[in-house]
Amino acid sequence: xxxxxxxxxxxxxxxxxxxxxxxxxxxxxxxxxxxxxxxxxxxxxxxxxxxxxxxxxxxxxxxxxxxxxxxxxxxxxxxxxxxxxxxxxxxxxxxxxxxxxxxxxxxxxxxxxxxxxxxxxxxxxxxxxxxxxxxxxxxxxxxxxxxxxxxxxxxxxxxxxxxxxxxxxxxxxxxxxxxxxxxxxxxxxxxxxxxxxxxxxxxxxxxxxxxxxxxxxxxxxxxx
Amino acid sequence: xxxxxxxxxxxxxxxxxxxxxxxxxxxxxxxxxxxxxxxxxxxxxxxxxxxxxxxxxxxxxxxxxxxxxxxxxxxxxxxxxxxxxxxxxxxxxxxxxxxxxxxxxxxxxxxxxxxxxxxxxxxxxxxxxxxxxxxxxxxxxxxxxxxxxxxxxxxxxxxxxxxxxxxxxxxxxxxxxxxxxxxxxxxxxxxxxxxxxxxxxxxxxxxxxxxxxxxxxxxxxxxxxxxxxxxxxxxxxxxxxxxxxxxxxxxx
Amino acid sequence: xxxxxxxxxxxxxxxxxxxxxxxxxxxxxxxxxxxxxxxxxxxxxxxxxxxxxxxxxxxxxxxxxxxxxxxxxxxxxxxxxxxxxxxxxxxxxxxxxxxxxxxxxxxxxxxxxxxxxxxxxxxxxxxxxxxxxxxxxxxxxxxxxxxxxxxxxxxxxxxxxxxxxxxxxxxxxxxxxxxxxxxxxxxxxxxxxxxxxxxxxxxxxxxxxxxxxxxxxxxxx
Numbered sequence: 023x024x025x026x027x028x029x030x031x032x033x034x035x036x037x038x039x040x041x042x043x044x045x046x047x048x049x050x051x052x053x054x055x056x057x058x059x060x061x062x063x064x065x066x067x068x069x070x071x072x073x074x075x076x077x078x079x080x081x082x083x084x085x086x087x088x089x090x091x092x093x094x095x096x097x098x099x100x101x102x103x104x105x106x107x108x109x110x111x112x113x114x115x116x117x118x119x120x121x122x123x124x125x126x127x128x129x130x131x132x133x134x135x136x137x138x139x140x141x142x143x144x145x146x147x148x149x150x151x152x153x154x155x156x157x158x159x160x161x162x163x164x165x166x167x168x169x170x171x172x173x174x175x176x177x178x179x180x181x182x183x184x185x186x187x188x189x190x191x192x193x194x195x196x197x198x199x200x201x202x203x204x205x206x207x208x209x210x211x212x213x214x215x216x217x218x219x220x221x222x223x224x225x226x227x228x229x230x231x232x233x234x235x236x237x238x239x240x241x242x243x244x245x246x
Numbered sequence: 247x248x249x250x251x252x253x254x255x256x257x258x259x260x261x262x263x264x265x266x267x268x269x270x271x272x273x274x275x276x277x278x279x280x281x282x283x284x285x286x287x288x289x290x291x292x293x294x295x296x297x298x299x300x301x302x303x304x305x306x307x308x309x310x311x312x313x314x315x316x317x318x319x320x321x322x323x324x325x326x327x328x329x330x331x332x333x334x335x336x337x338x339x340x341x342x343x344x345x346x347x348x349x350x351x352x353x354x355x356x357x358x359x360x361x362x363x364x365x366x367x368x369x370x371x372x373x374x375x376x377x378x379x380x381x382x383x384x385x386x387x388x389x390x391x392x393x394x395x396x397x398x399x400x401x402x403x404x405x406x407x408x409x410x411x412x413x414x415x416x417x418x419x420x421x422x423x424x425x426x427x428x429x430x431x432x433x434x435x436x437x438x439x440x441x442x443x444x445x446x447x448x449x450x451x452x453x454x455x456x457x458x459x460x461x462x463x464x465x466x467x468x469x470x471x472x473x474x475x476x477x478x479x480x481x482x483x484x485x486x487x488x489x490x491x492x493x494x495x496x497x498x
Numbered sequence: 499x500x501x502x503x504x505x506x507x508x509x510x511x512x513x514x515x516x517x518x519x520x521x522x523x524x525x526x527x528x529x530x531x532x533x534x535x536x537x538x539x540x541x542x543x544x545x546x547x548x549x550x551x552x553x554x555x556x557x558x559x560x561x562x563x564x565x566x567x568x569x570x571x572x573x574x575x576x577x578x579x580x581x582x583x584x585x586x587x588x589x590x591x592x593x594x595x596x597x598x599x600x601x602x603x604x605x606x607x608x609x610x611x612x613x614x615x616x617x618x619x620x621x622x623x624x625x626x627x628x629x630x631x632x633x634x635x636x637x638x639x640x641x642x643x644x645x646x647x648x649x650x651x652x653x654x655x656x657x658x659x660x661x662x663x664x665x666x667x668x669x670x671x672x673x674x675x676x677x678x679x680x681x682x683x684x685x686x687x688x689x690x691x692x693x694x695x696x697x698x699x700x701x702x703x704x705x706x707x708x709x710x711x712x713x714x715x716x717x718x719x
Contacts, residue, residue: 027578089652089656089694089698089699090656090691090694090698091656091657091658091670091694092656092659093660093662093670094659094670094690094691094694097670097673097674097687097690098687098691101677101683101686101687102683102684105683105684106684141338143334143336143338144338144340146296146301146334147338147339147340147397148340149299149301149324149327150299150327150330150331150332150334150401151327151328151351151352151356151400151401151404152324152325152327152328152352152356152357153324153355153356154324157355161351162340165342166340166342169342180562184564184565185564187564187566187567188564188566188660190566190663191566191660191662191663191670191674198566198567198570205574213578214579215578216574216577216578217571217575217576218575220571220574221571221575223570223571224563224568224571227562227563227564227567228558228559228562231561231562231563232558232562235558235561235562
């Protein structure tokens, strides 16, 4: 290490700017998760319907979203939709739309999995006690699915945060972009800035995701 | 009182697709009577019980409880089910609720009785089966026998007029079978109307007022227990009973 | 929508080259991920001192950071301390760094699923650690691990789409390039989707068939 590139981080408001950049991605992921949860619950229930038509539709939606890299979906939303429909979606909006579509599919699949994992006997026992379908759903099905879903939903949040790092590739100014600006601005004074800046970004992401993962794992153990 | 008809089944047929599972069942269960249904596996015993509780829709015939028709999926079914308690082979307690909440859930939510009253009812019953101390435990912390006793209490808490037992000891370790059967014997002595599917022959003989032998969806014998166990009329029943007898082969 | 077929035909070879690059990086990354994952799984399963701690730290770091950030660090950061790697090498190392932890967890869950009695039986037959692993644990574990491994393979192929971020001319890069240069957006995106489907669809079908087989065939119960 020929120079002290680490100093770049403490110059002016550089570190603060990085944090602000991180907030851009965190904000997009948070909004996406908050929208995905209720939509995913509806989608998950929709997927458990026995109707062949609804089954086919939800299947195609889920499979398409799942098989495409999220970056491809981002490109389609950002470059394709803008042109095809003449809407000009900003990068922020198209990113949020894509992550909500993706999150809804993933959340829906989690909800579906939790719903069908409840043994038929649980329904029979509830019916045998004179409960109506609605009562069975509220008192037996929902609490049991809820417990299974909480850790999985928290996990989905970390996946969402990691995935939103992609938005830099459609030009959103987030933490990686800010990092690059800082590096470029100090190219001659601190040639080794890149190591420190990207190292710090790496750690920032870790600090954002790791506690959430730990929490999910703990809950999974307790309720699993 | 003695001969008041509680449950009546007229010419019941049940088909799964083209397969006939129950074929013209006629059965009368009087108040306070204990009926044990025996038969080889796959003869339709469990399906019969599930029909009685409206868990399976029937294809033909009718099932009457106190003269009221039981129809799966009907509006009245939840009302009627409150009069019929059912206990399953796999206990099926609600895993997210402790024992007390398991047994008081339906009285509170379905019968809408005050929590305090439901808990008093539950306490009496849980004490009777020796589970009051475990009321705060969750199902996963109990042994199979304890879970099954709790499941019986859960059904009893609704003050049912009829209890249906579907092979409730089949999944239990031998030493736990006894504790569950004792609870059932006590219930029978208390005058509960019961329909029991079981493979415990000695228990069946002791508890039953009437034995029904089911074969390929038909009732082929209906007899008092002594009569059935000492002198079965059909070949299949003879073979069936023989399969529970163990003899050491004589050395020639 | 009127598609410009001539355009698509003209740039087809570019897409094919890009797809080959994508597959190459994915293949290399997945292969090394499996090796890394297997080693970590063994270390974690036997709780080998020191190495176990390192494996835990690695797994947590890798699972809680995005691949794109890992790549930026490898490609732009490391040369500053004299470690200069080609973009392709960075991509493969990045995919391996990410995939290794996912593979480790899948493989380990297979090991953990083996009943303790199986190990005791093996011990009572005096098989020793190597034979126990080879003859008893591994064959049973693999059946449990395969669905997870398959899911990881698909996940990693999808993840390679971010290598365009370090200027590798993969499918994403070519697409972005063509959109930027010629504004033939629909055609470029259509080809992008088709090429990813060509790569991913067969693998996803194989994976679901494998999973169904293993679930129903299993080993006895």
